[in-house]
Amino acid sequence: MAADAAMRKELLALLQGGNAHFDFEEVLTDLPPESINAKAPNTHYSLWHFVEHLRIAQWDILEFIRNPAHRSPEYPAGYRPPPDRTTDETGWRESCDRFLADLEALKDMVRDEKTDLLAPLPHAPGYSIFREVLLAADHNAYHIGEIAILRQVMGLWPVNNRYLTGSAD
Secondary structure, three states: OHHHHHHHHHHHHHHHOOOOOOOHHHHHOOOOHHHOOOEOOOOOOEHHHHHHHHHHHHHHHHHHHHOOOOOOOOOOHHHOOOOOOOOOHHHHHHHHHHHHHHHHHHHHHHHOOOOOOOOEEOOEEEEEHHHHHHHHHHHHHHHHHHHHHHHHHOOOOOOOOOOOOOOOO
């Protein structure tokens, strides 16, 4: 049981972020609302496009775990809005809130000691909740890092951010 508890603790830490990478809320702290549709030079996607991509991919993974009848969106078009689409502050907040709600649902699965994280999914032999949680956390970390870099390139990083002031590890 100690190994199971340790695995759950590490999975939760990986989903949350903050160890070797930013967490979702940290990377968006103090983002000026007028910049949600802004695009960095030589990129097709805005900050909102990245958040929506994170949301859609994480939702897809979550639904794959819990719904045997789930059908994933068509790849790649179904995993982010078209490059010319924009949103407003309400749409931005909805994207962020839905991402965080699905992240919490994944964490709840991991926290639930009745959940056998290593058992094959009944509808997808060869896949497990453990594998899918790692996939979600890895994907999130990658794109959250991209958002951080985009904010730096676009001059949208808060002046007091610990990664720009030299106080980070």
